[in-house]
Amino acid sequence: MAILAVSALVGTVAVRLRQPLICAFIAVGILLGPSGLDWIQSNDQIHLLGEIGLAVLLFVVGLKLDLHLIRSMGPVSLATGLGQVAFTSVGGFFLAWALGMTPLTALYVAVALTFSSTIIVVKLLSDKRETEALHGRIALGFLIVQDLVVVLAMVGLSVLAGQSHLHPGLQVLLVLVKAAGMIAVVSLASFLVLPRLVPLLGRSTELLVLFSIAWALALAHLGSVLGFSKEVGAFAAGVSLASTAYRDILGARLVALRDFLLLFFFLDLGSRLDMGALGSQVVASVVLSLFVLIGNPIIVMVIMGYMGYRRRTGLLAGLTVAQISEFSLILIAMGAAAGHVGQDAVGVVTLVGLITIGLSTYMILYSQPLYEWLAPYLGIFERKVPYREDAVKGLAVGTRTADVVLFGLGRYGSAIARGLMERDRHVLGVDFNPQAVREWTALGWPAVYGDAEDPEFASLLPLAGARWVVSSIREPRVNAAIAQAVRHAGYRGNLALSGDARAEVAGAAGDAADLFLVPFENAAEQAVALLLATEEEIARRHMDKVIEALSDHYIICGFGRMGQQICRDLQRQGFPHVVVEENPEQLPRLKEREVLHVAGKACEDEVLIRAGIGRARGLIAVAATDEENVFIVLTARVLNPRLQIVARSILEENEDKLRRAGADRVISPYILGGRRMAAAVMKPGVMDFVDLVLHDDSVDTDIVDVAVTAGSPAANKTLGELNLWQAYGVTVLALKHPGEELAAAPSPEVVLREGTELILMGRASQIAEASRVLTNNQPDRW
Incomplete structure (x- = not known):
């Protein structure tokens, strides 16, 4: 209980400092371990929970493995992922060897330095809403490549850890046979068993989660029996469920369990560190940390620059690999368990993790100011030929000038663009998500890739003839950057910015914006009306x-x-x-x-x-x-x-x-309708006549309701005396005295009173003549 309480307290401090919890938990392990307060005296239970946490971690990685992202980003994901792994492995090996490590220890340390934390990067990019940006998608793509490489590294480590008297060739053949057997078991389960079993278990979410954990632990044990690590088996279990419809709900439910159990792994790791021995390893840790913080981003920028990406995209993607991963700590711990490296190597890698994770977090969070500071020196990482991502120069020359430049092609921005185009406004869409740009251009509408926070991008846009620059992005920081960039590029037209609250938008851009759009207050069509001062408001007033x-x-x-x-x-x-x-x-x-x-x-x-x-x-x-x-x-x-x-x-x-x-x-429409239907059956001729008189405009016959008004010459006279049929050619169908029921076919002896209503049938001219006798007003039509 005390360990958890201290972990929660230190974790809260780390969150306030915007630091990942990995650093906090390792620090708690050091604080409560033998080098600190010595509260952690028996590591067996903590070690067991940590082992289960690793299995769940690899299971979730396999469950969320998104190969589609690698395919969608194409060569850049593979090139940067594999290129960075190769560079860091080779460079890290020679650097560690130069620092006095043995070749085997240097190899382990170099491989550990290779991998970056997918969990930390995804969290930071999500908080900044940059997972769909080009640099974010590239980063996630090569991080998935790294995840695949780390699994292969675990397989290789398992082989190296095994003690065998067999010939090396036979040992490799035996590993391949075991791997094929494990793949066969997982494949048969994926295609024959799980598709039938999982839907049955899915009726209860708790039962499904329990099964998935049991399945992960079972394959983890199988991997251990076959000579692989437990983590490899858990990864295979996750892959086997990745194709099911339950992958998302399982991932969501297991993330909390994964994070809780990994707490014990990092506590165990921190408690095993000998702080007295770490003093001699500080220099090596700092050197290796600088290699990761500086070298990894540089190699990513070199590869992406060669492939035609701009320096800003290269830097922002490169900063995501400026730290080592939780897998790095797992690999070095596996090496120590196999007896290949000592605790001093574990300590070095752990210190590198604490340094690089802590510093790279701030580097990613403040990547834009960092880029603005380094931009003058990054030209060497950018090709002089047209950029792969620079689609603005690809716009057809001579096409119609854009009336509106719209930043953000999400749901709100797309609706605004459609509304503008329906009103014959030419819209140029801008988005930092290449997929959104491809979908937009596939519809035949002009759109370009561009990052709104790139200060150089605005100068490439056709702003000269634009009436409006509109941002549908609700991020205040981005809107402030757009306002500053377009005004700096010489744009003097109208500017509309969006935000979750009107005060928030106004505060972000100051006096630069002419119109503030709040998506939850202004629907897209309403936003279009505001932008164009449409005729709808004028029509309403009229x-x-x-x-x-x-x-x-x-x-x-x-x-x-x-x-x-x-x-x-x-x-x-x-x-x-x-x-x-x-x-x-x-x-x-x-x-x-x-x-x-x-x-x-x-x-x-x-x-x-x-x-x-x-x-x-x-x-x-x-x-x-x-x-x-x-x-x-x-x-x-x-x-x-x-x-x-x-x-x-x-x-x-x-x-x-x-x-x-x-x-x-x-x-009552039902009673009235029923009566008409019955009458249509019993008296079809009568109903045809009624419809003809009441609803056929081609017939000059009408039925009207005329009331005898005060002072009318018809008051106190009988129908016979008025003789309306003979005098005017109208027929009295019925009449109604005030306070009495309607009477059909009234007698000629009936005396009319003031307020008596007569139902008359005749031509319009005949009714008009008769109404002058009955009243000075126009009759009511039925």
Whole structure:
């Protein structure tokens, strides 16, 4: 418990200092070991847990082995990976030999210095969001090559560690036979057993993780029995599960276990160091550390420069190999266990690890300032011929000048670019991910590779004719670099920067930006509208003015299938109307059809006021649910007590609620539809006539609703006295006295009153003449 507590405390300090935990745990081992407080007196248990941690580490490495990344980066991954391994091995061997080590010890130390920590590099690049950058992808590619080489080195070390009286040729043949046997076992399991077994175990994540650990330990034991190391067997177990669909979830679950168990390996390693003996090894450790910190990046820069990469890419990729790996400590520990090297060699490599891991962490974190400082001296690592990554010079001469230069072709940036191109703006995309550039150019759209933080890159861009430089990258440091670089290159156009918060963007670029985009506030289309000051805002203002000028119009609340049909009928009859809709999926349809509309909830006072409810003649509530319609009717009735309100009721039991809320008429589409279908069967001719009169614009016959107004000469007269058919040629189909039910085919003796509504049928001119007698207003059409 005390050991874990001290480890947690020292680890916290290391994290605050932005140091990897490897250094912290080795330091705890030294502090609590015989050279320090002597709390670690028995190493057996810690050593066992450390051995299991190594097996899990190699299992996870095999599980996450990404050969596709090596293929995608092509020759550069193999060239830099193998080239750096060869250079460091040869150079390290002669340097260690010159420092007084025996040839075998020098060989072990040289091989240990060869490998770099994939775990540390991936963590640092991820924190800087550079795993998809060109230098990040190259670094991950050659680190995977190193992982493969370290497994081969472990196999070779296992062979060297084995004591055999056989002839060397027979010993090699025996190793090959054992390797073939192990490969056969793993292959059979991968193709025949695991595809059937793993899906069954995958139903329980805990069971799947337990099986994977057992499988890793089983193959680790098999590797040990066959004369290989346990780590090689665990690596093979990981490779066997790498092709399954469960590799990601297993990797995620086992990372925490791996890190916990590796704590004990580094504690064990630190506790075995004799601090008294290390004093004489400081000079050798410093020399070898400088060789790793300086030599490894230089060889990577030489190889990448020869292959046509720019000096900045070479330096940033080279800095990722400026430390030794946890595998370096594992290899030297294996050599000590085999009796090939002494504890002094283990101490030297451990000190080199502490120095290089600690310093290289800051070198990677502050790689950009380091590059700016070293840039004048790095010209020798760059070819004078066109750069392999310099696609700007490859743009076709004479093509249309870019209206917008867009940095970042991720999801947000791509959406902005598409929106701009749909509005006939020519966009040149820039991204530091070569894969994103290839995908963009494959669509026929211009894009170039470029790192926004490279101060020299902006001078290569066609900025002279650009109206906008837009950054969809949300990293403040990158945005500040873009702003400084383009302004320094002489760009005087508009600049838009993105960020997770508006204050963050403004703080990063100061007064350099003309527009701030916050992806979580501004969707890509909205960003396009902001950039171009599009006609959408102008159209909205114009639409609001049109709505403000309306009177005696109808408000339709809801633009579903029924709302759309209502709008079509009202538009065909020439009735002004406004739609209120909150569904974002329907709003584009309203804009496309140029329907007057207000976006928002129809039950809110402000929204209905914007729709002109105080001047409206009627409201139709066809929202998605009866509950919404009830609230709409209540709100509308309060805002305009004289409003004619028609509401849809989906459930029959809600009709009374809608009427009590204030609806003048409640219609159930299911009941109404059922009645029409029944009538279409029983009285097809009648229904055809109704459809002809109500819905066929080619027929000059209409049915209207006319109300007898106060002071009308028709008041207190009978239908027979008015004789509307003989006088005007209109037919009275029905009438309704105030407070009474609608009566069909009324008798000629019926006396009309003020407020009596008549349903008339006739031609438009005939109805107009009759309405002058009944009222001074225009009739209502059905």
